[in-house]
Amino acid sequence: MKAVVLVGNPNVGKSVLFYQLTGNYVTVSNYPGTTVEVSHGLASIEGRQVRVYDSPGIYSLWPLTEEEAITKRLLLEKRPAVVVHVVDAKNLPRMLPLTLELQACGFSVILVLNMLDEAKRLGVQIKRGELASRLGIAVVEAAFVHGWGVNALRRQIAEQLNSRLTTRPLCQAAIMPEQEQRDFMASALQRRQAAEKILEGVYSCGDLRREAWLDRLTLHPVLGLLFSIVAIYVGVYLLVGRLGAGLLVDLFDGVLFAEIIIPRLTAWIGFLPWQAVRELLAGDFGILTMGFRYAFGIIMPMVGTFFFAFAFLEDSGYLPRLAYWADGLLKKIGLNGRAIIPLVLGFGCGTMAVVATRTLESRRERIAATFLLALAIPCSAQLGLLLAMLSGAPFLLLVWCLVVLIVFIVAGSLLNILLPGKRAAFFMELPPLRTPKLGALLQKTLARMRWYFMEVVPVFVFISILLWLLAETGLLASLVAGLVPLVGMLGLPPEMALVFLYGFFRRDYGAAGLFDLYRSETLSGAQMLVAAVALTLFLPCLAQLTMIARERGVPVAAAIVFLVSMTAFAAALLLRLALALPVW
Amino acid sequence: MQKIVSLDDCSAGEAGKIVALAAGDYTVIRKLQSMGLVPGVQIRIIRCRPGFLVQAGHSKVALDQCLASQIMLERDG
Ligand SMILES: Nc1nc2c(ncn2[C@@H]2O[C@H](COP(=O)(O)OP(=O)(O)OP(=O)(O)O)[C@@H](O)[C@H]2O)c(=O)[nH]1
């Protein structure tokens, strides 16, 4: 099957186009570096099936980061019949050299001038016909978020597929890594000059001084800070903490599960003759009473609201601005502003965030960010539950925040000293702030929830079965007995041993267990605090761990596990001492 | 007033044309290049603190001090 590869600078709309062509949803957000993996899907182009690939954004065929290298490899390996180069029309002068580079490598390129809606608004004018004839390739005008230009592009792809030109030999040498730096720089300069010449009389830049008031607000030091505080308060505290973890959890878990589903199920299951099976389905660790209840009653409402708030943040284009503000602080812990994106994503889901560390330049930064994600960034489920538990006591919430923040900073500074290598210089393009579209937000939220539950539900069922097995065989008792002294050292009651055991399988599961204890009022305020800190810092969940092993390698993953559990225990122990909490 | 200065000696609101990139380091040059910050390009400085924020064409680019110091600028006016 013929391959069509979508390439272009980051944040130009490749993933939107991918969805329009194939119907497969991949994450679309308003910041550079959203896509870090290749996705592919089938599209039918004028009756012909082709395989379309969405790729991570690149600036040139000379990669600076891992995800750029992925795109280059894709282009080399798939030998695409057509390469669709998507550009942001208003920034054509900056992006056209890549078109020339692709052409020089022998690809048959179609140039897409996307975001024409924005370009028009700014008064940018591009003479498409003239541009096409100067380049000698097809040029398509588009605004994919509005669905414009997709059909025109389809026609062009079909034409390209039918023409014999597609069998041009690929000039491998032009994209081979052996190329001399100096040669590359020289040819880059040539391409830039060529691009300039091509655009003469074809592109006029319109109004450069226009700036939205919101843009000015978020870039103002004081107002910008106030703005983020208000945004965090509304998004995290009100939406996730109050609505998701409060109201919706009460509704789903407190009413739906506790009053309707579970009593009925237990009644039905009561007819089953085997005690062990009854236990498996509806006992203390039952698949239905615990696995499904935790997943759908407690976790789902929180994760859902969180993902929604998060989608809003991503689509607004605020994250790169945050990167700009945070650069100085992150430099102190050996990272740079760029790392804010994976770190903030970690508040959504640590597993996704580990993959997003690919956008960091050096291995040293990737390891540091992965470690901090595993240690001190609670995921959405955890955060929601902790907010729900601690929001009754704002003081505890504040102390929890402070402790986790201190651990984050101390761990980061230590890593900065210990890890070899230099940190990379910070540069990032700030996309315009865009008004998020409700449809896109819902689509992203649902896609992520589906993905999350595909991952979570089997694990929850598995944990239920495992715990049931352990309980039936009596192993659970001895395992818990082994943990009890450790838990006791932290000043926590024996019930917490089980919660930590859950937490080992999944962070959110552990948090849900803690939530259960909180509601039965087993823990005092100080104990809650210690438990919350320990669980936040504790091991990353199984999924995240697998991803760390995949992205960073098993030795690094093993080191991270060891160090994270040590740090978590030490921090919780210190906190207990500081609180003068007695050993249990 | 000096006409050619490095970007990190400029203040917010100033504008000028990039005349050269000082770096001997290719990685630095490539980074600037990928942001469209190359000789001949007209830029405007939006902010200098906490980092540098410049506008080139229709894009805004954030840079740290280290990268900003590599850009030689011919001030307007
Ligand atoms: N106004 C406007 N916005 C668009 C258009 N196409 C895409 N966008 C927005 O641009 C942003 C980036 O879109 P993506 O599809 O994620 O871009 P990408 O090229 O896949 O980016 P990376 O994955 O980071 O390389 C999103 O916020 C889109 O909503 C368009 O035609 N007009």
Ligand SMILES: [Mg+2]
């Ligand atoms: Mg993408």
